[in-house]
Amino acid sequence: MRAISVTLMLSVVIILAACNEQSRSPIEVDMYNPDGDSLGTATFSEQPDGVQIKLKLSGFESGLHGIHVHEYPKCEGPDFKTAGNHFNPESKLHGLMHPEGPHLGDMPNLEVAEDGKIDTEVMVQGATLKDDKNSLLVGEGTSLIIHEKQDDGITQPAGESGARIACGKITLNESNETESPSNPADDGPQKEE
Numbered sequence: 001m002r003a004i005s006v007t008l009m010l011s012v013v014i015i016l017a018a019c020n021e022q023s024r025s026p027i028e029v030d031m032y033n034p035d036g037d038s039l040g041t042a043t044f045s046e047q048p049d050g051v052q053i054k055l056k057l058s059g060f061e062s063g064l065h066g067i068h069v070h071e072y073p074k075c076e077g078p079d080f081k082t083a084g085n086h087f088n089p090e091s092k093l094h095g096l097m098h099p100e101g102p103h104l105g106d107m108p109n110l111e112v113a114e115d116g117k118i119d120t121e122v123m124v125q126g127a128t129l130k131d132d133k134n135s136l137l138v139g140e141g142t143s144l145i146i147h148e149k150q151d152d153g154i155t156q157p158a159g160e161s162g163a164r165i166a167c168g169k170i171t172l173n174e175s176n177e178t179e180s181p182s183n184p185a186d187d188g189p190q191k192e193e
């Protein structure tokens with residue numbers, strides 16, 4: 001009897017967890033330039049070996065551009081410094097070619113064609129959209145940044161990739177922008193009056 005109810009409870013937990021994951025993938029993120037103009041979308045889907053990003057963007061200069069996941073879901077122009085450093089939960093060094101790298105948020109350069117459009121898929125190897133430390137949704141989320149220049153894959157801290165020219169917030173719910181309590185001193189709703 002007890003074995004049966006434990007099994008039942010476990011399956012309920014597993015089903016709930018599966019539903020939860022499903023609702024988190026795919027996530028569509030709007031990308032903006034430093035003036036706040038929309039450049040298109042980046043769609044994030046969890047896969048067994050990482051998170052795939054499907055890019056549909058336009059308005060770029062042709063050539064190679066660095067692309068990284070950065071640590072905060074904040075895209076304030078014109079420099080997008082609010083996005084913070086690269087997403088690096090394992091405290092490694094920057095660069096796909098660095099022996100002590102890479103940052104989890106490091107990816108190969110994007111190649112933009114003459115028409116300035118980007119229609120491709122990239123992969124954040126080892127990342128998830130779950131609740132673990134490698135999740136792109138950890139805390140309040142992270143951000144996707146595209147740079148002016150190519151990432152040389154080895155120079156600290158960002159491969160000499162230059163200015164941040166596109167930014168998108170990787171969060172669960174864009175309309176949920178009313179900053180949920182993230183202050184660690186703030187554990188839960190407190191009625192003051």
Ligand SMILES: [Cu+2]
Binds near residue numbers: 068069
């Ligand atoms: Cu970057």
